[in-house]
Amino acid sequence: MNSAMPDTKPSGRKRASVDIMTWGPFIALLALAVLGVLINPAFLGLDNLSNMLTRSAFIGVIAIGATFVITAGGLDLSVGSMAAFIAGVMIILMNSLVEQFGAGLTTVLFGVGASLLLGLCAGFINGVVTTKGKIEAFIVTLGTMGIYRSLVTYLADGGTLSLDWGVRDIYRPVYYASLLGIPVPVLVFLVVAVIGYILLNHTRFGRYCFAIGSNEKVAEYSAISVDRIKTLTYMLQGLCVALATIIYVPRLGSASGATGVLWELEAIAAVIIGGTVLKGGHGRIWGTVVGAIMLTMIGNILNLTDAISNYLNGTVQGIIIIVAVYLQRASWRKLAP
Amino acid sequence: MPNKRLTTTSQPRTSATFTKRTLAAFATVAALGLPTLAMAEETVIGVSIPAATHGWTGGVNYHAEQAKKRLEALYPDISITISTAGGPSEQANDLEDLVSLRGIDALVVLPFESGPLTGPVRRVKESGAFVTVVDRGLEQEGIEDLYVAGNNQEMGRVSGQYIRQKLDGQGDIVVLRGIPTVIDDERVQGFQEALEGSDINILDMQYANWNRDDGFEVMQDFLTRFDNIDAVWAQDDDTALGVIAAVRQAEREDEMFIIGGAGMKGIIKRVMEGDELVPADVLYPPAMIATAMDLTVQNFVSNGPVVGEYILGSPLITPENAEQYYFPDSPY
Structure with missing residues (x-):
C-alpha cells in the first residue's frame, strides 16, 4: 500500500506543501505500524495483517464513495443504515429464493444483483432529494439514515x-477466500480504490467534483450540470455501500438493527484523516484508503495489548485521530506562505 | 383502545340517565368517591421497554407482545399498552404519556438506565400506579412494588463454574465482555469468583459490546495473540456467533469451546444438537418481561399477594434440557 502514488493536484503551485499533505497520512500510518510492532510483534504476522486489511475493507470501500460525495461538497450520513438495510433485504431475498433455485450460485447472484440495484436506488434518492428538493445533505441523509435503520429492524422483527446455511456455504468464499494470497475483500478494496483514483483524478467527472466542491455557483456558471454530478456522487456512494455489503454479508451471514452502526462516522473520519477537506473542493482517494486502514489498525493494536485499560480505548482512538490530522494540517500551514 | 379517563366519564352517564342535571352532577362526585364502582372498570397496564435495537431487546419486545395477547384474551377487564423507547429520555417521555394520556393503573418498566429513569418512575408511583421494575434496579429503594430480574452475578457464576468443571480446573481462557455497564461488571465479578482457587488463567478480557461484529474482530485478535486457548467466555450469544465465525476462519475449532449467554434460539439449537464448539449456554431470558407482566396482572385479579422481589435463576442450558428454552418463533 506504501507504493501508492501521490495524486497530482490539478494546479502545480505549492509543490512542497502538496507533497507533505499527500504523504502525511502515509507517515502517520507508518508511525502507527511501528507502534504496533513495538507493542506486540504478532502485529506483523501475516494472519494479523490480512485480518486487519480484510476488516478495513468495509469501511474503506464505503469511504471511497464518501470521498466523492465530500469532495463535491456533499455529505452522506445514511451509509451505515443503508448497509444494514441492504444486507437485510439481500438475506431475505436469498432465503426466499432457495426454494426456487436451491442453495446455489444463482441465488447468490440474485442477492448480489439486488444489493447493487438497491445501493444505486438509495443513492439516487439521497442525491435527487438533496439537489432537486434543495434540502441540506445533512438533513436528507439524517432522515434516510433513520428510515433505513428502522426498516431493517422492522424486517428483522427486532x-x-x-x-x-446452504447459501452461506456457497457465499462464504467471498469473504474468507484468498486469490494469490490476498483475501478477496482486500482485492475488492484495492480495485475500488484504483477505479476511484482514476475516476477522481483523471476524468472530467472527477474534475467537476472538485469544481463543485470548491464553489458551486462558479461551477454552475461554467456550464457544469451541478445537480446531475452531485446526484451521481451519491449514486456512486450507494454503489460502494452495496459492494461493501456484498463482502460483509458472507462474514457472519446475518443482519440486524445493530449492523453497521456508526459506519458513517468511521467512513467520514477515514476520508478526513486521508486529507480530503470536509467542506469540499479537494479529495484524495489514497489518503482515504490509508485513513480507513489506520482506523482499523488502532482497534487492532488496542486488542493486541492489555497495557491500556479497556475503558480508555475510545480516548486512545480519539487522540490518535486528532494528532494524525493535526500533524498533516500543521505542516501544511507552516510551509504554505 | 378506551382509556381510563373515558370510562370514568361514561360511568355517571349510565347511572344517572333518570335524573336531572343536578343529580347527574351529584352522581359524578359519588362515582369518583366510591372505589366499588371503579372495580368494574378496565384495568390499564402500561409496559415501557427499550426498542428492539439489538437481539436481546428484540426478544423482550417479542415476549411482551406475546404476553399482551395472552393476558388480554384471558382477562377481558385488563388492557395492556406497550410503548418502546429508543433512549432513556424518550422512555421518560413515554412514562409521562402513559400516566397522563392512558391513565395507567400499573406500570411495568424495563429501564434503559437506572440513573436517569429513577425520577420518572417515582413520579409514576406518586400518581398512584402499581409499579413493577424489570431487570435493572432503580437507584432509590422503595419506589417499586415488585421487582423482577435475572441475576447477573449468578449468570457469571454459572458460566464460570461450567468452564471450570469442563476444563478440570486448569487451562487458558479469554473473555469477551459486554458494554461497560453495571450488568457487565456484575457478570464478570460472578465469573471471576467462580474461577477463584483454580488454575484457570484468564489471558485477557476485551469489550465486545454484546455485538456480533465486535465479537468477530476481538476474537480474531485473541487468536492472533494466543497460541493456545482452551475456552472462550463470550457472555452473550450475539458475541458468541461472531466468536464462532472467527474460530472457524482460523480453523481452531478443535482447540476450544465457547460459552455465550442469554438464550438466543440459534445458539440453543446448537446446544440441542450437541455441537462440541458450543456445548452449553447460560440463560438470561428476555422472556422475563412476560413474567413481570403476569405477576403485575395477578396483583389485580388474584387474591394472592405479589409485592416483593422475584429473582429468576440463570440455569445452565445443556443438550438434555435445551428443548424447554427453545422458541423457534421468537426473533431472538
Whole structure:
C-alpha cells in the first residue's frame, strides 16, 4: 500500500506543501505500524495483517464513495443504515429464493444483483432529494439514515436475520477466500480504490467534483450540470455501500438493527484523516484508503495489548485521530506562505 | 383502545340517565368517591421497554407482545399498552404519556438506565400506579412494588463454574465482555469468583459490546495473540456467533469451546444438537418481561399477594434440557 502514488493536484503551485499533505497520512500510518510492532510483534504476522486489511475493507470501500460525495461538497450520513438495510433485504431475498433455485450460485447472484440495484436506488434518492428538493445533505441523509435503520429492524422483527446455511456455504468464499494470497475483500478494496483514483483524478467527472466542491455557483456558471454530478456522487456512494455489503454479508451471514452502526462516522473520519477537506473542493482517494486502514489498525493494536485499560480505548482512538490530522494540517500551514 | 379517563366519564352517564342535571352532577362526585364502582372498570397496564435495537431487546419486545395477547384474551377487564423507547429520555417521555394520556393503573418498566429513569418512575408511583421494575434496579429503594430480574452475578457464576468443571480446573481462557455497564461488571465479578482457587488463567478480557461484529474482530485478535486457548467466555450469544465465525476462519475449532449467554434460539439449537464448539449456554431470558407482566396482572385479579422481589435463576442450558428454552418463533 506504501507504493501508492501521490495524486497530482490539478494546479502545480505549492509543490512542497502538496507533497507533505499527500504523504502525511502515509507517515502517520507508518508511525502507527511501528507502534504496533513495538507493542506486540504478532502485529506483523501475516494472519494479523490480512485480518486487519480484510476488516478495513468495509469501511474503506464505503469511504471511497464518501470521498466523492465530500469532495463535491456533499455529505452522506445514511451509509451505515443503508448497509444494514441492504444486507437485510439481500438475506431475505436469498432465503426466499432457495426454494426456487436451491442453495446455489444463482441465488447468490440474485442477492448480489439486488444489493447493487438497491445501493444505486438509495443513492439516487439521497442525491435527487438533496439537489432537486434543495434540502441540506445533512438533513436528507439524517432522515434516510433513520428510515433505513428502522426498516431493517422492522424486517428483522427486532431480532436478527440469518442467511440460509446452504447459501452461506456457497457465499462464504467471498469473504474468507484468498486469490494469490490476498483475501478477496482486500482485492475488492484495492480495485475500488484504483477505479476511484482514476475516476477522481483523471476524468472530467472527477474534475467537476472538485469544481463543485470548491464553489458551486462558479461551477454552475461554467456550464457544469451541478445537480446531475452531485446526484451521481451519491449514486456512486450507494454503489460502494452495496459492494461493501456484498463482502460483509458472507462474514457472519446475518443482519440486524445493530449492523453497521456508526459506519458513517468511521467512513467520514477515514476520508478526513486521508486529507480530503470536509467542506469540499479537494479529495484524495489514497489518503482515504490509508485513513480507513489506520482506523482499523488502532482497534487492532488496542486488542493486541492489555497495557491500556479497556475503558480508555475510545480516548486512545480519539487522540490518535486528532494528532494524525493535526500533524498533516500543521505542516501544511507552516510551509504554505 | 378506551382509556381510563373515558370510562370514568361514561360511568355517571349510565347511572344517572333518570335524573336531572343536578343529580347527574351529584352522581359524578359519588362515582369518583366510591372505589366499588371503579372495580368494574378496565384495568390499564402500561409496559415501557427499550426498542428492539439489538437481539436481546428484540426478544423482550417479542415476549411482551406475546404476553399482551395472552393476558388480554384471558382477562377481558385488563388492557395492556406497550410503548418502546429508543433512549432513556424518550422512555421518560413515554412514562409521562402513559400516566397522563392512558391513565395507567400499573406500570411495568424495563429501564434503559437506572440513573436517569429513577425520577420518572417515582413520579409514576406518586400518581398512584402499581409499579413493577424489570431487570435493572432503580437507584432509590422503595419506589417499586415488585421487582423482577435475572441475576447477573449468578449468570457469571454459572458460566464460570461450567468452564471450570469442563476444563478440570486448569487451562487458558479469554473473555469477551459486554458494554461497560453495571450488568457487565456484575457478570464478570460472578465469573471471576467462580474461577477463584483454580488454575484457570484468564489471558485477557476485551469489550465486545454484546455485538456480533465486535465479537468477530476481538476474537480474531485473541487468536492472533494466543497460541493456545482452551475456552472462550463470550457472555452473550450475539458475541458468541461472531466468536464462532472467527474460530472457524482460523480453523481452531478443535482447540476450544465457547460459552455465550442469554438464550438466543440459534445458539440453543446448537446446544440441542450437541455441537462440541458450543456445548452449553447460560440463560438470561428476555422472556422475563412476560413474567413481570403476569405477576403485575395477578396483583389485580388474584387474591394472592405479589409485592416483593422475584429473582429468576440463570440455569445452565445443556443438550438434555435445551428443548424447554427453545422458541423457534421468537426473533431472538
